[in-house]
Amino acid sequence: MMFSDSSRLPGFFGRLWLRLGRGLFKLALWLLVLGALGIAIGYGYYAWKFSGPVPAEEQVPPGEAAMTQDIIQTAIRIVDQHREPTRYLRDAHAKAHGCVTAEVSVPQNLPADLRQGVFAQPGKVWQAWMRLSNGNAYPQFDQLQDARGMAIKLLDVPGQQLMADQAGKHEQDFVMFNHANFFVSDVAEYRQNIGAQADGKQVLAFFPSWDPRSWQLRHLLIAKATLADAPASPTLATYYSVSPYKFGSANAKFRVVPDPGSCPPYTVAKQNQDLPNFLRTALHQQLTTDQQPACFMLQIQRQDARKYMPIEDTSVQWKESDAPFQTVAMIRVPPQDFDTPAQNLMCDNLSFNPWHGIEAHRPIGGINRLRKAVYEAVSDYRHARNAALNPTP
Template sequence: MTTTPIRYSADIETIDPDEGEVIAKLNDAFDTILERTSQDYGHAVRAVHAKAHAILVGELEIEAGLPPELAQGLFASPGTHRAYIRISTNAGDILPDSISLPRGVSLKILGAHGERLAGSEGSAQDFVMVAAKTFQAKTADKFLGNLKMLAKTTDRLEGTKKVISATLRGVHNAFESVGLEAPAAVDSLGGAPNLEPLGISYFSVTPFRYGDYVAKFGLVPIAPAMTALTDETIDVDGREDAIREDVRAEMRTIDAAWELRVQLCRDLERQPVEDATVEWDETEAPFVRVGILRAQAQDSWDPARVEEVDEAMRFSVWTGLEAHRPLGNINRARRDTYRHSADFRAEFNGCPYREPVAD
């Protein structure tokens, strides 16, 4: 392994000739989720991360004086960008919070100027992250199997899901009690502890082009009021929207701040592009701060903002700059499926999504 970051080139990706067929099947599975939930709710929601817990507005301040390997793409010049932040849970149906699933966060950073990815409207750079460092499936075709199972149970057997979730939380705790990390599948199926979203670190899981290099992204809370919530859990007993309610109460007084960090790839064998189940060892490829994301105290569930962001915006790793092109088969599968899901939602709800413009 070298300490020099790996240079980006198109040939670092290995494209399977069957990827088009897998993506078509992913769209079919997403359709099952979308059609079932829209019929039941009378309103279309996202096929993944349907339930939002907070919608925030803030600013991303890009670090000044970054070294050349970090001063790339959106981060090439210091400055402040308006940001939208959506905190959510990963299921494709709106579940009570007693069914505990991993958290996610989506960012839309405005004023990202430069060559755009094909089909990327507006001038924003989106980041989509989850509370994990690895993805649950090695490849898109393996993820397809998981998605088919989720599609079959979407908006069904809610009581059973509660029981399963409680059982899997016990499994998660059992692993931790003996000093082991619970398997990702345990958490993705309902065993994730009901952690405070403002105290969690989030990660892109998949790699991206980072200008001349290749990287993953991380978002780590740094405000003292947020780090005090790290590892704290939310009491969800008898409260279907407990997470939303608690975050709303917390954000009335907290000035939130996260470090946006970059992890540059330094060895394609040890930090692979095509296998998102491999964690990039931070001792070999450390995360480095490139900016600070801030959101001042605010109403995190303001009805007008919920309408503006949760209903009328979409978040996609394929919205952004060519300098931050998503890499690897999981990301390639996200391109058409994210658009497919957003198009369904826009048509069903009669609410075309739109990209915001910078102030």
């Protein structure tokens, strides 16, 4: 009898495990179905939310000025946190791969409706500075995931400058980074996000409370996509303005895309990505050692207010199916020796600001209104502190 009872145990446990396995399979299947349903509902919700016509003019929310002052104090705190013994760094894009000279040429055959502002004269060639950088507020190894930035400053631009303290400089700046949309929508979100990061509480940047309604999962995914692996060279990335600008009487976003077909054939040499500054090395290899130029196209995407292309929400990418990009200028970075102590110092002191420019390209939207105040305050603070640390003899 004992032998008979024990012989049944394997069969009992086998049936138990089989039932347990079936239960777990059904549970996993239900979780997959619920997950797929949740994703479908999410896509449907955002398809509904991000649809329909939008205002073609700026909409300034109440309380934005007070929030901007809070952000300025936070940005200055970040500058203080990341200062080095001999200099104060930018609050973002602190590490430059180099500042290089460039030529920005307006095509001879540019259509009449695209001849706006600095692109008004076909055949015009602007001399410019271009700064290529990492996005982090503290210089870090290039191999680490980060945003990558490009800023362009056109020189000797006629016309009245947007900022009174720029009256004698005659510049037009374009400030971009390598993702099409931003990980915050507006000034209120930016204040909450940057405040959490400055306090070292990164989780609170996208999950500010226990209330799931306050969670910003979509923006977290945008931030993760923005912090990408480094390109083989800064000359191989595409850079976006993210926020909109005036383009004559229209509203538009800018981007810069590589244009290898306009330059002699060239393959960027493989770099040792374990080195902390391999992106600068790649740039130096191309422009200085190999004496090869880099070519880009400067393009615009004009707003169609009948489509969901909002001005005030920088987390929304304007669809190319709604409005394609159009080329308004060609950019050529000639061979040059840019990596010198004098030029690197000049690069560190050079200020790029989307508000350095003329009315035809005036920045619009909440994030750009914020930039005007923050860039100016942080730049003044940083330059004043650097002047005190390194007084001119």
